[in-house]
Amino acid sequence: MPRYADCLVVHAHLFTMEGTxxxxxxxxAVAVRGDAIADxxxxxxxxxxxxxxxxxxxxxxxxxxxxxxxHMHTPLAIVRGVxxxxxxxxxxALAPYSRHITPAAALAGTRLxxxxxxxxxxxxxxxxxxxxxxxxxxxDQVGVRARLSPTIxxxxxxxxxxxxxGDLYPLDEGSGEAALDxxxxxxxxxxxxxxxxxxxxxxxxxxxxxxxxxxxKVKSIAQRQGLMIHMHVAQGDREIDQMLQRYGQRTxxxxxxxxxxxxxxxxxxxxEATDPExxxxxxxxxxxxxCSGSIGIIDGIVPPAQVFRRAGGWVALGSDQPSGNNCxxxxxxxxxxxxxxxxxxxxxxxxxxxxxxxxxxxxGARAVGLGDTIGSLVAGKQADLIVIDLVAPQxxxxxxxxxxxxxxxxxxxxSGHEVRDVMVxxxxxxxxxxxxxxxEPAVVADAQREAEAIAGRVAADPVHSQLALLEPMxxxxx
Amino acid sequence: MPRYADCLVVHAHLFTMEGTxxxxxxxxAVAVRGDAIADxxxxxxxxxxxxxxxxxxxxxxxxxxxxxxxHMHTPLAIVRGVxxxxxxxxxxALAPYSRHITPAAALAGTRLxxxxxxxxxxxxxxxxxxxxxxxxxxxDQVGVRARLSPTIxxxxxxxxxxxxxGDLYPLDEGSGEAALDxxxxxxxxxxxxxxxxxxxxxxxxxxxxxxxxxxxKVKSIAQRQGLMIHMHVAQGDREIDQMLQRYGQRTxxxxxxxxxxxxxxxxxxxxEATDPExxxxxxxxxxxxxCSGSIGIIDGIVPPAQVFRRAGGWVALGSDQPSGNNCxxxxxxxxxxxxxxxxxxxxxxxxxxxxxxxxxxxxGARAVGLGDTIGSLVAGKQADLIVIDLVAPQxxxxxxxxxxxxxxxxxxxxSGHEVRDVMVxxxxxxxxxxxxxxxEPAVVADAQREAEAIAGRVAADPVHSQLALLEPMxxxxx
Numbered sequence: 001m002p003r004y005a006d007c008l009v010v011h012a013h014l015f016t017m018e019g020t021x022x023x024x025x026x027x028x029a030v031a032v033r034g035d036a037i038a039d040x041x042x043x044x045x046x047x048x049x050x051x052x053x054x055x056x057x058x059x060x061x062x063x064x065x066x067x068x069x070x071h072m073h074t075p076l077a078i079v080r081g082v083x084x085x086x087x088x089x090x091x092x093a094l095a096p097y098s099r100h101i102t103p104a105a106a107l108a109g110t111r112l113x114x115x116x117x118x119x120x121x122x123x124x125x126x127x128x129x130x131x132x133x134x135x136x137x138x139x140d141q142v143g144v145r146a147r148l149s150p151t152i153x154x155x156x157x158x159x160x161x162x163x164x165x166g167d168l169y170p171l172d173e174g175s176g177e178a179a180l181d182x183x184x185x186x187x188x189x190x191x192x193x194x195x196x197x198x199x200x201x202x203x204x205x206x207x208x209x210x211x212x213x214x215x216x217k218v219k220s221i222a223q224r225q226g227l228m229i230h231m232h233v234a235q236g237d238r239e240i241d242q243m244l245q246r247y248g249q250r251t252x253x254x255x256x257x258x259x260x261x262x263x264x265x266x267x268x269x270x271x272e273a274t275d276p277e278x279x280x281x282x283x284x285x286x287x288x289x290x291c292s293g294s295i296g297i298i299d300g301i302v303p304p305a306q307v308f309r310r311a312g313g314w315v316a317l318g319s320d321q322p323s324g325n326n327c328x329x330x331x332x333x334x335x336x337x338x339x340x341x342x343x344x345x346x347x348x349x350x351x352x353x354x355x356x357x358x359x360x361x362x363x364g365a366r367a368v369g370l371g372d373t374i375g376s377l378v379a380g381k382q383a384d385l386i387v388i389d390l391v392a393p394q395x396x397x398x399x400x401x402x403x404x405x406x407x408x409x410x411x412x413x414x415s416g417h418e419v420r421d422v423m424v425x426x427x428x429x430x431x432x433x434x435x436x437x438x439x440e441p442a443v444v445a446d447a448q449r450e451a452e453a454i455a456g457r458v459a460a461d462p463v464h465s466q467l468a469l470l471e472p473m474x475x476x477x478x
Numbered sequence: 479m480p481r482y483a484d485c486l487v488v489h490a491h492l493f494t495m496e497g498t499x500x501x502x503x504x505x506x507a508v509a510v511r512g513d514a515i516a517d518x519x520x521x522x523x524x525x526x527x528x529x530x531x532x533x534x535x536x537x538x539x540x541x542x543x544x545x546x547x548x549h550m551h552t553p554l555a556i557v558r559g560v561x562x563x564x565x566x567x568x569x570x571a572l573a574p575y576s577r578h579i580t581p582a583a584a585l586a587g588t589r590l591x592x593x594x595x596x597x598x599x600x601x602x603x604x605x606x607x608x609x610x611x612x613x614x615x616x617x618d619q620v621g622v623r624a625r626l627s628p629t630i631x632x633x634x635x636x637x638x639x640x641x642x643x644g645d646l647y648p649l650d651e652g653s654g655e656a657a658l659d660x661x662x663x664x665x666x667x668x669x670x671x672x673x674x675x676x677x678x679x680x681x682x683x684x685x686x687x688x689x690x691x692x693x694x695k696v697k698s699i700a701q702r703q704g705l706m707i708h709m710h711v712a713q714g715d716r717e718i719d720q721m722l723q724r725y726g727q728r729t730x731x732x733x734x735x736x737x738x739x740x741x742x743x744x745x746x747x748x749x750e751a752t753d754p755e756x757x758x759x760x761x762x763x764x765x766x767x768x769c770s771g772s773i774g775i776i777d778g779i780v781p782p783a784q785v786f787r788r789a790g791g792w793v794a795l796g797s798d799q800p801s802g803n804n805c806x807x808x809x810x811x812x813x814x815x816x817x818x819x820x821x822x823x824x825x826x827x828x829x830x831x832x833x834x835x836x837x838x839x840x841x842g843a844r845a846v847g848l849g850d851t852i853g854s855l856v857a858g859k860q861a862d863l864i865v866i867d868l869v870a871p872q873x874x875x876x877x878x879x880x881x882x883x884x885x886x887x888x889x890x891x892x893s894g895h896e897v898r899d900v901m902v903x904x905x906x907x908x909x910x911x912x913x914x915x916x917x918e919p920a921v922v923a924d925a926q927r928e929a930e931a932i933a934g935r936v937a938a939d940p941v942h943s944q945l946a947l948l949e950p951m952x953x954x955x956x
Contacts, residue, residue: 021954080875081883084890085816085830116871293817297890300820300828326890327872338563339771339814340821342778350778352563354955393594394805396922397558397929402937403571403947404956405559412562412775412804415893444874451875459880469881476499477832478882 002051003038005031006426007383010043012058013390013398013406016377017065017362022354022407023376026400030063032383035195035425039379056421056428060391060398062406064357065377066123066145066384066424067330068364071230071268071289071318074127075101077116078109078451080322082469089298091165092468094323100457105450107134112447113328114142115440117319119433120329120416121386123424126266126289126318126368128203128230131186140194143429143437145384147368148190149203149230150183152176152218154210165238168245169208176214180221187227196373197425201230201266207251208242215258222264228369229260233267233281236299240272252277261286266368268318270303271295278304282313287367290359292336293327294320302344305337306351316364317356330360331416338411353411387421388414480529481516483509484904485861488521490536491868491876491884494855495543495840500832500885501854504878508541510861513673513903517857534899534906538869538876540884542835543855544601544623544862544902545808546842549708549746549767549796552605553579555594556587556929558800560947567776569643570946572801578935583928585612590925591806592620593918595797597911598807598894599864601902604744604767604796604846606681606708609664618672621907621915623862625846626668627681627708628661630654630696632688643716646723647686654692658699665705674851675903679708679744685729686720693736700742706847707738711745711759714777718750730755739764744846746796748781749773756782760791765845768837770814771805772798780822783815784829794842795834808838809894816889831889865899866892 014028029046031038039046076094078101083093101109110129117125124145129135131150139146154176155169163169187200204210204218222229234240234251243251252273255261261284268289270278282288290305305315317337319328334356341351358364365375374384390398390406394413399405422430429437458464472478492506507524509516517524554572556579561571579587588607595603602623607613609628617624632654633647641647665678682688682696700707712718712729721729730751733739739762746767748756760766768783783793795815797806812834819829836842843853852862868876868884872891877883900908907915936942950956 019954021950022956024954024956078875081887081891082877082881084886085827087825087827089826112871112874119871293890296817296821298826300822300824300826302821322891326887329872329893332893336817339774339818343774343780343818343821344778346778347565348567348776348778349563349565352950352955354950391919391922393590393597393918393922394807396590397556397926399560399929399933401933402942403560403933403945403951407956408562409559409804412771413559413800415807415810415895417893417895440871441869444869444871448875451877455877455879455881464880467880472499472830472832473881476497476502477830478500478502478885 003049005033005038005050005052007032007054007056008046008050008052009056009058009063009385010047012061012063014377015062015064016040017358018376018378022357024404028063030377030385032426035382037377037379037381037383040377056387058387060389061420062388062390062410064386064388065361065375066386066422067121067360068124068316068368068375069117069122069319069328069330070126070316070364070368071291071320072113072125072127072328073129073321074110074113075106075129076109076321076323077113078105078447079454081326083323084297084326086468089324092466096461096463096467097323097454097458100454100461103132105454106132107138108447108450110135110138111443113322114138114144115435115438115443117328118142118144118422118429118435119419120331121419121422122328122330123384123386123422124370124374126230131182136190136198139198141437143427144424145374146198147201148198149201150186151203151205152179152183152210153205154214169242171211173211176210180214180218184221187225191227195425201228203230206232206235206239207255208239212258215260219260228264228266230266230268232269234273234277235269235271237272252281256280256284263287269295270308271299271301273304275304275307278307279311282308282311286313288313288315289318289367290315290337291318291320292333292340294325296336296340298324302340306341306345314363314367315359316367317359329416331414334360334411353408356411357407383426384424386419389418389420392418481527483511483516483528483530485510485532485534486524486528486530487534487536487541487863488525490539490541492855493540493542494518495836496854496856500835502882506541508855508863510904513860515855515857515859515861518855534865536865538867539898540866540868540888542864542866543839543853544864544900545599545838546602546794546846546853547595547600547797547806547808548604548794548842548846549769549798550591550603550605550806551607551799552588552591553584553607554587554799554801555591556583556925557932559804561801562775562804564946567802570944574939574941574945575801575932575936578932578939581610583932584610585616586925586928588613588616589921591800592616592622593913593916593921595806596620596622596900596907596913597897598809599897599900600806600808601862601864601900602848602852604708609660614668614676617676619915621905622902623852624676625679626676627679628664629681629683630657630661630688631683632692647720649689651689654688658692658696662699665703669705673903679706681708684710684713684717685733686717686724690736693738697738706742706744708744708746710747712751712755713747713749715750730759734758734762741765747773748786749777749779751782753782753785756785757789760786760789764791766791766793767796767845768793768815769796769798770811770818772803774814774818776802780818784819784823792841792845793837794845795837807894809892812838812889831886834889835885861904862902864897867896867898870896
């Protein structure tokens with residue numbers, strides 16, 4: 001008796017990411033039923049066993065699990081490209097813009113970033129932002145998988161206007177409480193929403209941006225509700241300085257004393273963590289997000305992901321924010337991660353292609369707490385997959401033996417636009433480069449309008465004289 | 479009386495690269511007549527002054543000079559992706575393949591690499607290869623600009639089979655002479671061919687691969703015939719070791735004594751040059767090619783381009799060989815160059831976007847000796863230009879003021895597939911992503927066939943047991 005499938009993906013170079021490598025199968029097939037993978041195997045067997053509503057021919061294509069972007073700030077796509085090549089990107093470049101991002105502009109940024117990432121094969125987006133009404137709805141409507149992390153901090157509502165570099169931040173308990181309440185309310189609305197496709201993490205912004213008491217409160221709520229915590233950790237010398245001033249401890253020791261370092265924590269960046277600190281954090285079971293492109297551009301630093309992984313920790317990749325990193329594209333992050341680490345260790349064997357591909361798929365899934373749901377193509381997992389056209393000249397030729405060159409080419413030569421089709425939870429969101437659930441030109445046009453309005457407000461605001469990039473503008477370099 | 483243009487490119491965000499920055503003009507236009515630029519200015523003026531055969535509407539697009547890839551080994555595209563993540567890429571990964579590349583396969587590789595680069599906006603290709611019959615003809619037919627450098631070395635015709643790492647290479651004067659003769663004959667056929675679009679450089683492979691006498695002979699011929707010399711210099715510790723053994727000098731001192739260091743020399747890599755050596759080479763007027771992606775992947779090293787430029791030298795970018803770097807894409811090289819150098823100096827202000835854009839255009843043109851011909855959009859220069867669609871989500875929004883974000887986005891977010899149209903010497907070679915002078919699917923299919931045949935020969939050759947990547951193959955990592 002034939003089995004039934006909604007969709008049968010056939011004749012693929014299948015990279016299931018099962019096991020400890022890339023799980024390659026020649027002429028492989030994936031049977032999808034509902035939102036899940038019903039079976040994975042040789043095309044011949046699945047074609048014989050399944051009666052399928054739809055056949056997706058992946059001849060000449062690689063099929064992989066959808067990619068996971070474990071740290072995004074999608075609203076900031078609305079100010080893409082305004083904060084590079086400066087010494088203090090946040091203060092001297094982004095801040096004069098970000099204060100003029102209206103809620104409508106933030107949502108336009110999220111839509112733009114989601115479209116961009118989806119077209120580059122990202123199917124799971126771990127977004128960290130202020131929980132505006134309409135934010136989660138974008139993910140619901142577009143149909144990608146999301147882990148949404150509402151920002152929780154105790155910075156004064158009026159901003160940091162009076163604060164001077166080197167001083168302790170003012171922390172405002174009331175702001176912190178309000179943000180925490182909003183995050184909890186958001187999680188009640190959206191955790192496990194959209195048939196489980198949308199989930200929530202709690203997002204204390206950084207250990208220097210909430211009081212110790214509020215950090216503990218977040219931890220206790222997270223434990224009670226079974227939510228992960230998504231937090232920037234050791235993200236800059238500014239943070240370390242704040243921690244030393246306030247507590248006399250660097251971030252890792254402080255968090256360890258607070259019993260914050262466990263497998264419930266998704267720790268982003270670790271830019272300033274020493275190797276022993278990174279090892280400690282990994283050994284405690286914490287998961288790391290490595291934002292290679294972003295930290296490379298804004299700090300010129302390669303975070304200690306290699307040490308973290310060697311200590312047994314799981315590392316996911318993240319694109320961070322397009323005001324700095326400029327793009328949200330896991331192909332970009334995979335390549336930069338492999339290359340930056342080869343350079344850091346002056347060793348071409350460090351972080352080979354298959355390892356970074358695992359970070360973007362199965363290891364990333366485990367890191368963000370979705371290891372049982374996504375990240376590999378196996379029966380029972382969610383049907384999140386991408387089809388990549390290998391006939392693009394930069395991915396040709398595709399060789400099988402004695403050396404298969406497809407994974408190195410996907411990591412070192414692909415740019416993401418070779419992704420032809422994208423499926424999330426069994427639903428095709430892109431087919432032959434056409435988005436099916438969102439009006440791409442409208443999203444881009446709306447973002448352009450909102451961004452121009454922001455730029456107009458920035459130009460009218462005296463604060464714009466602080467922009468470090470005014471000098472290269474005047475010099476004709478932009 | 480109206481002036482006549484064959485093509486008027488209008489309504490562009492024009493980056494002329496004139497002056498010391500990026501030469502931006504809002505709503506700019508370029509008038510093309512024959513193979514040259516007749517005028518550059520505001521769209522309104524040029525539309526009023528010119529009667530044009532064809533109008534190319536570049537609304538919503540950036541228009542730039544075509545990009546210059548200053549160092550390629552195009553035949554090796556036929557074995558793309560077989561030499562990454564290994565300690566000794568040439569010996570343990572590439573060599574077992576390269577010995578099985580037939581002339582037909584080499585030409586198929588060149589065609590594939592030219593198509594790939596052209597689609598990513600590269601209009602000038604400085605190719606370094608064995609001067610096979612049919613090689614230059616590919617450039618002639620496709621219509622891109624080429625600087626072709628036939629390989630000259632004195633390595634034994636039978637290969638390096640008997641040679642052991644650490645020993646001096648055997649140099650074979652007869653092989654060297656034959657290669658030099660072939661290069662001179664090639665230059666007589668092709669220098670200034672195709673209306674000047676194809677030119678020739680002499681290509682002594684590296685200072686350790688020819689005798690001192692043959693190096694001097696190459697230099698003398700180059701001077702007499704007004705040809706530049708395109709040579710790998712200080713490209714690896716192997717070379718430095720050979721130079722020390724043979725001459726008791728490191729490469730830069732040896733070449734300086736030989737009076738090889740002057741503005742006739744295009745020096746590739748400088749991987750192993752110390753900072754003082756790089757400064758010396760720059761001060762002598764030598765031009766450098768920086769292959770960031772390739773050297774990053776195969777050596778984990780960031781060559782001393784920053785020091786070289788600070789010493790007044792011109793630096794061009796090169797993609798090197800797709801067996802190692804995997805792709806030939808100047809957008810990739812621009813981004814990697816900016817990021818690698820930020821990391822090298824742990825300083826986000828190092829190599830800002832506009833600087834690497836200049837390296838890919840006007841500075842690159844000067845470095846390869848074509849500064850008067852290409853590299854900027856000014857009247858009288860050759861009409862080599864590219865039109866880039868800024869409406870791609872990853873390049874949106876495009877902002878003008880107070881900060882123009884287009885150049886950072888082109889460097890940090892573009893991947894090359896946003897290039898819509900490509901013109902070389904006044905002729906459109908790509909329009910709306912469709913190549914007009916070459917059959918892309920046929921080129922890809924031919925390359926696939928040739929590559930599979932190579933792989934078959936490698937598999938049948940006992941030497942393939944030396945492949946370092948057999949181990950990750952067996953482990954399911956490829």
